[in-house]
Amino acid sequence: MPEGPPHARSPSFLLTQLGTLAHLRFAERLRPLGLHPRHYGMLGHLAAAEGSSQQALADALGVHRSAMVALVDDLENRGLAERRRDPADRRAYTLHLTGAGRELHGRLKAIAEHEDAQLLAGLDAGERRGLVDALARLASAQGLAPGVHPRLDPGRAD
Amino acid sequence: MPEGPPHARSPSFLLTQLGTLAHLRFAERLRPLGLHPRHYGMLGHLAAAEGSSQQALADALGVHRSAMVALVDDLENRGLAERRRDPADRRAYTLHLTGAGRELHGRLKAIAEHEDAQLLAGLDAGERRGLVDALARLASAQGLAPGVHPRLDPGRAD
């Protein structure tokens, strides 16, 4: 029976440990496609905020507008999203998903659900519901915006 | 009622989101002390594996031996740990905590417990037990070694 250091049973540590693992697994799964978890996240947010400006999206995701440039460049280079000049404010772009972007989002969603199932394999249906419910409540209580990674960096990952 | 993109309710994403938050919060808490979460982790592992070599510790933590050099240098420079030549193998060191290292570990443990309590503030005692139990079982089922971060990088955050 493994014991380990005291932090091994800390909820904060367990969340970090499992969250990092989930992230690495998903990233590993997307690597052969030349994609990163952040692509899935960006597509989801873009689908939910179609037509918003880079600045607005950057604010919503908690990143600097200069970081958003690279994120949108990336999506645009892959043909997943496009910039259109905002007629009302010629400094700004409005952001839009392409058909390919919407389609890819659907495929990545299926992969993500598969990963979720694998991660929760050890729990029965009731336990899964309880866990997800507890996590969602914690995230909300801690002030986390739904679907917003507290550290969406254009790179890394970790 | 916030909705968000589909991944907002994915268990993998929730774990990543909350794990990242917990990590950032703890890091923020340690910053004024000039410390990083990895210091707490290293002290804990060292306390549990006193006398092992850098190589052995690197293997246990899943990092390269060249990365372990910097981690141990760091602890040694702070007077928290020390290298002693292994009499049985003059290539190797054995690693040991100092009194200051043990003392600091205790103080960081108290801080970590405070952070845990704050993170779980929204749950009652029974829910907390259920959550920690579920997380510990998942970590074990996924093959995670107790207290070992899947990505102990000497830096970042991440």
Next chain:
DNA sequence: TATTGTTATACTCTATAACTATA
């Protein structure tokens, strides 16, 4: 003057390979 998007730059981190000394 303030804001949108962009670029440039300096900084930090990280992973690899190459070296030494022992075995």
Next chain:
DNA sequence: TATAGTTATAGAGTATAACAATA
């Protein structure tokens, strides 16, 4: 030949500040 520890280095990622165009 293989292993413990170290060093050097190149690559990746990140955060800041400064800029041009428009408001």
